[in-house]
Amino acid sequence: MPNPSRSQPRVALVTCAKLPELDEDDRLVAPALAALGVEAVPVVWDDPAADWDAFDLVVVRNPWDYTLRREEFVAWAHRVPRLVNGAAVLEWNTDKRYLAELAAAGVPVIRTDFYAPGEPPRLGDTGTWVIKPTVSAGSADTEKYDLTWPQKRALAGAHVARLHGAGRTAMAQPYLSAVDTYGETALLYFNGVYSHAVCKGPMLSGRVTDETGLFITEEITPREPTAAELATAAKVLAAAPGDLLYARVDLIPGEDGEPTLLELELTEPSLFLGHGEGAAARFAAAVTARL
Known part of the structure; x- marks a missing residue:
């Protein structure tokens, strides 16, 4: 548990191994917190040596490598004390099927069609559509296809097949x-x-x-x-x-x-x-x- 005798609160800013010192934009947080008497420390989310109990608050910022390990990430979130946003929110929000609930x-x-593994896509042959996995960040594995062209339809279908082959649910949205x-x-x-x-x-x-x-x-x-x-x-x-x-x-x-x-x-x-x-x-x- 955090030390109640410590005069300065400590906040963990959660990141990933590829950004151990946070993204450039989020590096603005620590000095802003310091001005309010709060110490902020970047901590890699899957670092086995991380002591989450040493912090008064754990703020999720740059764990951008979780998308291929979502189950591990969600399990981590449910173990971490004083996490914001909370674990239940993260579990709901890390799968874009939440869009159907909001609709x-x-x-x-935006219109969104979902295709679980084994479910053939019904993409049609008109318009430009964006294909991506339901668990993704930073536009990874995201492409757009003009379905009026047969070769583009084939590429879109192959994209969905690749996602399904990896056990991932695909989604399609019209390109506005x-x-x-x-x-x-x-x-x-x-x-x-x-x-x-x-x-x-x-x-x-x-x-x-x-x-x-x-x-x-x-x-x-x-x-x-x-x-x-x-x-x-x-x-x-x-x-x-x-x-x-x-x-x-x-x-x-x-x-x-x-x-x-x-x-x-x-x-x-x-x-x-x-x-x-x-x-x-x-x-x-x-x-x-x-x-």
Whole structure:
């Protein structure tokens, strides 16, 4: 258990072996917490020597290598004390089939078809579709295919077959053209309070992987969300489970022009702290409020 006689609280910032000192953006958290009298330490999630009881709070940040070991990661989350976001939230959010639950709850979600291993995909022969596994991060194993071309349909089918061969469930979503013009709007919330938003440019064209191989690099710029985007994000969060330290709501205009949910990131999202004035300080204050 944390030492009650210690005057300075300690917070673990969870990361992975490829980013032992955290992602560049999350390195802004430690000095912001230090300014509030809290010591923050990066800790690799699967390090057998990690002493989680030595921390007053464990904040999930960059464990971006968990996707091929989801069961191990979820089991780890259920063992760690004082974890935020909590283990039940992480278990729900690390499988993108949660989108079906949100759609059933009335949230405007992009159309998403799921294909479990052994279930043949029904992709059709029109439109451009994105294929990816239901357990993924950083656009890994994600590709788009113009199904009007027979060779692209064959490649899409082969993509699903590869995922099924690895025992993974595949998902297909229409590629919305607004991503190439308007982009995605990512809205960040700390302890349920809106902090800031960014515009994310298209990731599946001219894709460049970062040096760790963990994610596809993105073009990020600050964005002022519209009233409709804020209202949609509020509806998404109202349907989400758990008590959330952090949440990122990724929206894009649908075919009708209205904001549509692409992803609700509650596990290890980039918070883009460097793209919102005062965002690191707001996140640090949210973390401190949990101590």
